Amino acid sequence: MDTMIAEASAYTPLLLNAAKAIVVLIIGWFLAGFLSSTVRKRVNASPKIDDTLGSFAASIIKWLILLVTIIAVLQLFGIQATSLVAVLGAATLAIGLALQGTLSDLAAGVMLIMFRPYKIGQYVDIGGTSGTVKDINLFMTELATPDNVQIVLPNGKAWGSIITNYSTHPTRRVDFTFGIDYSDDIDKAIGIIADLAVADERVHKEPEPWIRVTNLGESSVDLGVRLWCNAGDYWELKFAMTKKVKEAFDAKGISIPYPHSVEIQKKAD
Missing domain, CATH: 2.30.30.60 (SH3 type barrels.)
Incomplete structure (x- = not known):
């Protein structure tokens, strides 16, 4: 009986330390998530601070708290911080080689935040x-x-x-190419496109719409069109102008040709 009591007494500190370690891990994990989330929300709530910085700061805080938590758990089992530093120092080369990809990602993350x-x-x-x-x-x-x-x-x-x-600058240029038949009136087609561009409020007056003959293709005269708009209007303007030009060409008798072949038959002598 005395032997069993002695063995139980020997394991008691270890069990207590294990219980404390579990509690510390739970608390540390909770604090890491809570504080990183709080920092992210506080930073993102400020209109003067970029959301990117909030996300990065939250990530740093989370990993620092988890690192402190791991060190605290190791100390509960008798591994002092100084000893841990010494071990990590001796294993720096091995860890660096094993985690060189991860360390490269970490360094690149810092560079991305610095230069954005x-x-x-x-x-x-x-x-x-x-x-x-x-x-x-x-x-x-x-x-x-x-x-x-x-x-x-x-x-x-x-x-x-x-x-x-694609989102750095507040404005973007929308480029189009519209082909018309060789028999069509080029100036008339240019006028139709110009009127549509002026009528659309999304098209900027400066730089002014640019419409020129850019190519004489195999089956069409190609008109190049360059319009400037707000970056957020880019796709809607591109879709809308494509539809409007097709409908206006149909209504005004301007044809949009497509590649075709012409068969020429010669009579035998």
């Missing part, structure tokens, strides 16, 4: 992958495609790729 080639809410193309930026954290960038498919891109890949940001 894109922000949350902007539509971008990163190395051939397009979508709206939904989140930027320490290690990855989250995009959503126009059909609402989630794409998670490592920051290292994002920073090392060509980035095309």
Whole structure:
């Protein structure tokens, strides 16, 4: 009986430390989520601070609290912080080699926040992958495609790729090419397009609409059209003008040709 009591007494501190460790882990995990969420909301609520900074700051706070929590748990089992630092220092090379991709993503995340080639809410193309930026954290960038498919891109890949940001500037140019038949009146067709452009409130007066003959194709005279609008009106203007020009050409007798072949028969001598 005395032996059993002694063995139970020996395991009691270990069990207590294990229970304390579980409690610390739960509290640390809760605090990490709560504080990171609070910081994100507070920063995003301020119109003077970019939403991207709120997301990044929340990510940093979350990982720092989790790191402190892990250190506290190790100390409960007798592993002092100084010893932990010494062990980590001795294993730095091995960890660096094993996690070089992750560390590269971390460094790239810092660079993305510093130089901000894109922000949350902007539509971008990163190395051939397009979508709206939904989140930027320490290690990855989250995009959503126009059909609402989630794409998670490592920051290292994002920073090392060509980035095309379609939302940086407040205005964009919409380009069109309309083909008319060789027998049609070119000036009449240009006038129709110009009138439609002037009538659309989304088209900017400056720079003024640009309409020119850009090519003499195999079956059509091609008219190039360049209109400036607010970035948010780009697609709606493109769709609307395409429809309006087709309808106006039909009403005014301007034909839009399509490739066709002409068969010529020769009589035998």
